[in-house]
Amino acid sequence: MAGHRILIVEDSPTMRQLLVFALKRLKNVDIVEAQDGMDGLRKVTGDHFDLALVDINMPVMDGLKLISLIRGEPTLEGMPICVITTESAREDRERALALGANEYLTKPIQANKVLSVAKGLLKIE
Amino acid sequence: MSNDGNGPYERGQAVLAIFKRGADFMKQLMDDNDSLRKQLSSVEERQEFAAKDPADWEELRVELLSRIRNLEDEREMIVEQLRSVESENQQFAERYLEIEEENNNLANLYVASYQLHSTLNPSEVLKVILEIVINLIGGEMFCLYVCEDGGEILKPVAAEGGTVAEFPVVLLGEGPVGEAVASGEVMSGESSGLPPAEGGEPVVCIPLRVEEKPVGAIVIYRLLSQKDGFSALDHELFTLLAGHAATAIFASRLYALSERKLNTIQGFIDLLTK
Numbered sequence: 001m002a003g004h005r006i007l008i009v010e011d012s013p014t015m016r017q018l019l020v021f022a023l024k025r026l027k028n029v030d031i032v033e034a035q036d037g038m039d040g041l042r043k044v045t046g047d048h049f050d051l052a053l054v055d056i057n058m059p060v061m062d063g064l065k066l067i068s069l070i071r072g073e074p075t076l077e078g079m080p081i082c083v084i085t086t087e088s089a090r091e092d093r094e095r096a097l098a099l100g101a102n103e104y105l106t107k108p109i110q111a112n113k114v115l116s117v118a119k120g121l122l123k124i125e
Numbered sequence: 126m127s128n129d130g131n132g133p134y135e136r137g138q139a140v141l142a143i144f145k146r147g148a149d150f151m152k153q154l155m156d157d158n159d160s161l162r163k164q165l166s167s168v169e170e171r172q173e174f175a176a177k178d179p180a181d182w183e184e185l186r187v188e189l190l191s192r193i194r195n196l197e198d199e200r201e202m203i204v205e206q207l208r209s210v211e212s213e214n215q216q217f218a219e220r221y222l223e224i225e226e227e228n229n230n231l232a233n234l235y236v237a238s239y240q241l242h243s244t245l246n247p248s249e250v251l252k253v254i255l256e257i258v259i260n261l262i263g264g265e266m267f268c269l270y271v272c273e274d275g276g277e278i279l280k281p282v283a284a285e286g287g288t289v290a291e292f293p294v295v296l297l298g299e300g301p302v303g304e305a306v307a308s309g310e311v312m313s314g315e316s317s318g319l320p321p322a323e324g325g326e327p328v329v330c331i332p333l334r335v336e337e338k339p340v341g342a343i344v345i346y347r348l349l350s351q352k353d354g355f356s357a358l359d360h361e362l363f364t365l366l367a368g369h370a371a372t373a374i375f376a377s378r379l380y381a382l383s384e385r386k387l388n389t390i391q392g393f394i395d396l397l398t399k
Contacts, residue, residue, distance in 0.1 A: 012256045012259075012260055013240060013243075013253075013256070014236060014237070014240045014253060014256040014257055014260055014261070015256065015260045017236045017239065017240065018232065018233065018236045018260070018261070021232045021235075021236065022229075022232070086259060086260075086263075086265070086349055088349065088350050088351040089350075106349070106351045107259070107260050107263060107349065108260060108261055108262065108263040108349070108352065109260075110229065111228075111229040111232060111233075112225065112226075112229060
């Protein structure tokens, strides 16, 4: 079975490590980390990913800008995106979803929740 | 006499053979009839005997009742076993959830501890502490204090949800923050959500200590709106931060100081040897 490739775009190393811990419980998964939106864009356009977890508040390029650029790229149109952020306001959520995010999780995250959302987006039983 | 097989003798023999077969068949029918009569008679006799003897009926009834009781007992036992298996299954499911939660909590604690000790750069250590409070605890407005002047003054050195200047300098033993740091006990209260400059009280104050010596404090004034309160994991994180963040700050400052001293000494040696 081909493995799932997941991209984590998050500026906090603490958060990245925590997400890697949670997602490693999925079998046959390959996780790539990016430290800001620009780094994420470079990695997502130069490779194939089955899922991207994107933070909103990041230096260089924020998560919303990254999402809009990903959704503007026809080859990346189908890639699911899950936003993980501290912003819990309804307008932030609606904005991210309108730009093309598929899921929206707020911090502090629970590993179970991340895992269940990732499974849903990757269509894993 | 003709020998072609159609003579009167041969024909007579053939007729006799037919009669013989008929007689044999008739005899067999009579025997079968007799056997069936006997069987019928035996069945009638047994039926009559059974119907007439109440003891047999009683014996049969007792035997059947006993079998019913056995089957009911067996059924009850199976139902009981099923209940026990279901209960065990439920216990396993609950235990699984508990272990999973514990695993998640341990992962959070491991990540926090790993990140705290991943650097000896003082500003990086402060950044890691801020990240832990934001991402793992869910603090929105908080300040990180470090002890200065022999530990008598708590000076704000990093903050989130406001600038460092918005958080007051605290004297050890004075006010809720100073008292918490002096006592070494985590202090928690009701948050007004206001910054300290507007009279806001901290929702929690985590004193940072190394070998009972105060090093600083993490003071949270407001939590993220999606955060309802503190969980058991948060309290574990407070304990971890109280020790590990203090050690990380202490070690990084000591390292920076030793590096500065080393550079000074090296410069002095270079000056003397040139």
